[in-house]
Amino acid sequence: MNIIFKNILKNGYFIFGIFLFTVLILSFTPNHFLNAQNNRQETYKQLSLFGDIFERVKEQYVEEISDKELIEAAISGMLQSLDPHSAYLSADDYSEMQVKTKGSFGGLGIEITLENGVVKVVSPIDDTPAFKAGMKPGDLIIGVEGESIRGLPLNEAVEKLRGPIGTKVKITVLRKDEDPFDLEIIRDKIKIRSVRYEIINNVGYVRLTTFSQTTTSSMVSNIETIKDKLGDKLEGLILDLRNNPGGLLNQSISVTDAFLNNGEIVSTKGRGKSDIERTFAKPGDILENYPLVILINNGSASASEIVAGALKDHGRAIILGTRSFGKGSVQSIIPISNSGAIRLTTSRYYTPSGISIQAKGIEPDIVVEAGITKKKKEKSSVREENLRGALDKKEKDNSNNDNSESLTKIEKLLEDNQISRAYDLIRGIKLYGKKNSLNKKKLVNQNPHKNKIG
Structure with a gap:
């Protein structure tokens, strides 16, 4: 009897469980499906609107236009409405973009973005037609060949700037605190030398103009050359990222990794809470803590900001200059069925300290404005060596035997106010380190109690 009662009770709970589950399903499922159905209906409604407009444009527009042109324009508009960096890439655009990341392409040599409907220059690329013509970061391009390009989608503005190599294009530029002016630029094949180096006395100087597929390997090779040439005389390195508009994310990570032994380099966070990726450095500082x-x-x-932000957060580098551009978003290139692609903003990146630089930029440790610093020659100074009959130096001065072209390059570099300050800073750090070490040894040797046992 007890067994039967227990079975009834057990089955009763089971039946109640089924009943409760059924009630819950009936309570929540209709709302869920209703919401989903409403969303689908709204989507269908908007697509129906799109189809209606598409047909009207196709039938009534003043000129005949193909379905392909209309659809591509619609896709382009959809992506450009998201942010200045998302875009539709036709098959030709996608192919050209792949060539650009390899370091050679045709054009003016500028990295541009769209800001409030106006084309803005992020940076001219070194030694390109735009650079030689005097374009500067922050310049606004408001016209091409006398026609306004305000309000044009970015891809259409780019099309107007493009043209056959060797042809001229007149662009109207608006620069801060200046009246609009025209620049005439000859289009050319852009060959980007993404890395170059110089040796300024005992300080290495490496300039990165962009982050292409070969940037890290070229940089490492150049730094090894500097180390081989200077040996123990090496005092430090200046890494110049000015006017570098960026490029490949993996190259910025590997460039940063070259100077770190451990720690986080960058994290990227997407829309979902779990959509987080962190990248860490591997052991090995190519500069050996110089x-x-x-x-x-x-x-x-x-x-550029990923590199500067990570090395600043880790205290591995001193950042000098002015605030950076502030592009803290990551774009994914997603190939599509027509051999084209979409460039879509899929995440934001954060420095190791968790700071997003989107629209903020990287603040330098030492603010130094751009400018020219010319060393004044000491024309009026009189030294012992200038006096008639002065004794000769015991050691010969071989400084005039140096390559004059090399000296000219160094002089030109040091005329740059920011490079000059960076150079002085490195030499100061090295000198302080030497003096501090010598003083400590001197104090130890002078201590009368150093050999006494208390």
């Missing part, structure tokens, strides 16, 4: 100064300005964007 002083590192990084130069940035308002033309340093994206990948």
Whole structure:
């Protein structure tokens, strides 16, 4: 009897469980499906509106236009409405973009974005037609060949700037605190040398103009050359990221990794809470902890900011110059069925300290404005060596035997106010380190109690 009662009770709970589950399903499922159905209906409604407009444009527009042109324009508009960096890439655009990341393409040599409907120059690329014509970061391009391009989608503005190599294009530029003016630029094949180096006395100088597929390997090779040439005389390195508009994310990570032994380099966070990726450094500092100064300005964007932000957060480098551009978003290139692609903003990146630089930029440790610093020759100074009959130096001065072209390059570099300050900073750090070490040894040797046992 007890067993039967227990079975009834057990089955009763089971039946009650089924009843409760059924009630819950009936309570929540209709709302869920209703919401989903309403969302679908709204989507169908908007697509129906799109189809209606598509047909009207196709039938009534003053000129005949193909379905392909209309649909591509609609896709382009959809992506451009999201942010200045998302875009539709036709098959030709996608192919050209792949060539650009390899370091060679045709054009003016500028990285541009769209700001409030106006084309803005992020940075001119070194030694390109735009750079030689005097374009600067922050310049606004408001006209091409006398026609306004205000309000045009970015891809249409780019099309107007493009043209056959060797042809001229007149662009109207608006620069802060100046009246609009025209620049005539000859289009050319853009060959980007993404890395170059110089040796300023005992300080290495490496300039990165962009982050292409070969940037890290070229940089490492150049730094090894500097180390081989200077040996123990090496005092430090200046890494110049000014007017570097960015490029490949993986290259910015590997460039940063080259100077760190451990720790986080960058994290990217997408829309979902779990959509987080963190990248960490592997052991091995190519500079072996020698002083590192990084130069940035308002033309340093994206990948440049990842490098500067990570090395600043880790205390591995001193950042000198002016605030960077502030592009803290990551774009994914997603190939699509027509051999084209979409460039879609899929995440934001954060420095190791968790700071997003989107629209804020990287603040330098030492603010130094751009400018020219010319060393004044000491014409009026009289030294012992200038006096008639002065004794000769015991050691011969071989400084005049140096390559004059090399000296000219160094002089030109040091005329740059920011490079000059970075150079002085590294030499100061090295000198302080030497003096501090010598003073400690001197104090130890002078201590009368150093050998006494208390």
